[in-house]
Amino acid sequence: MTLEEIRGRLQGDIPGCQAELVVNGSPSAQNSLLIDRQHGLEAARLLRDRLHLDFCSNVTAVDWPDQDKTEKIKTKQTVDGVEKEVEETRKTKIPGYLEVVYHLFSMTNKEGPVIVRMRTANRTDDVTLPSLTPVWRSAEFQEREAFDLYGVVFEGHPDLRRILMWEGFTDHPMRKDYVPPPDDDLEILRER
């Protein structure tokens, strides 16, 4: 089944579901589907039950930070009666997001991978995505890891706790803008 067909099934069978094809430029040609997070869980159920994608192999998050885009725009202005071309630089901020990627396979049909992605609204206060652990148990620890290291909050996860970092740790070390806390032992050495 091609990705285009799967996209048609998702949009046809789930009212309101939006699926967008994300093209991959590398020679691997592993394209993926971007599914809106409101319909993530329904889409996952459909993929598992009707399209036989019974095996969710890999779950991981990717951090895409805010980007500053600078554009140079030429405008014509009239200064002292003479028309001049003035260059202006405009800065726009492209908001970042956290992305969760699921690699799905079919053990019955020996097919795959079908790659599904979901994105959060931003990286700060709206970082919830639906948990797919109720559909595929294999996501249980991997979603916990994405929560721990990236700060994606999975709604509907049965046991969302930190998994690799310790309890009481507050930051998310896999994020691109993560700054490690000062190492006390190193500071002591430096002072000597």
Next chain:
Amino acid sequence: MTQVAPPEAQQDNLLEISMGPQHPSTHGVFRMDVRLDGERVMRLKPVFGYLHRNHEKIAEAASYLSAIPYTDRLDYLCSMTNNWGYALAVEKLTGLTVPERAEYIRVIVAELTRLQNHAGMVGFLLQDMGASGTPLMYAFRERERVLDLFESLSGARMMCNYMRFGGVRVDCSAEWLSQTAKLVAGFNSFLDEFEQLLTGNEILMARTQGVGLLPRELAINAGVTGPGLRASGVNYDLRKVDRYGVYDRFQFRVPLGEQGDVFDRYMMRVLEMRESLKILEQALRDIPPGPIMDPKARLRGLRPKAGEAYGRIESPKGELGFYLISDGSPNPYRYRVRPPSLINLTVLEDMCLGHNIADVVVILGSIDIVMGEVDR
């Protein structure tokens, strides 16, 4: 998730104990929070992170080439297959091809890795059951011979750092191949001896049969891969499914279990070793001469064009996958390891509930984990 909830009154009588992180049977620094009713396990929560070093972050800060030695240290018993998984993902990302001779060498070292991993796993499983010494020492005697071969090929016994994207680092000599052939020829008699000692053994059967059952549907849904999945009767071996490398050229069978208990998982390892020997015999017979690196491969300063790739192989523990995203710079934008050891632990609680505490040790041993890969 499926918990046996005892009545309220009994909750107080549960004994909560912490198995690990320093416990001889946990195969590294691993902890299980166990609640017991007498000797029966009512709840079991694994606790990870004692060996966490953020392997993925380290690799994202390093170049594509310099991540290879770090992959050795994931599952430190199987550095060769770890190298292969990573190399395969980079090859998918860049479109590099691997010369035939290098593909054969990869198959040979990967199957040798499977032999020594499975032999060691069976030895440790028996050690966990209280068969102190003998089976483990027999297994390690054979494992040492494999490690000697790795040492003479790559210079290191365990941290081999041997494969490169587009090929392998050094060629193997004719003498090395004949030494390998000698080991392969003698390995079956070791397996016979091993099985004579173990397979029909009354104590082993009593401790393993019907213990730690893993139903087929749960195994698939929970993403269990490798011998643990096939012990539950699911015919899914990436060497057959993906046919990566040159695995489509070899005749071998995929052993399958029926019950999905610890005994089946033990038998899978023994039978897979026998199949690995068949692959090795064919690979050693057919290995062609030729180059061992893709001439287009640039090891230093590799800059794949922007995109992503997921490559996976059948490591001795299960499906080992690498997911890479390139943004066109010399280091990966995202580097992710799909660790089979961690994901196979998802069902540990399900397999242990209702069993005695002594069985937990055996069930954990039958999953075959290495903490370097679980915690990364």
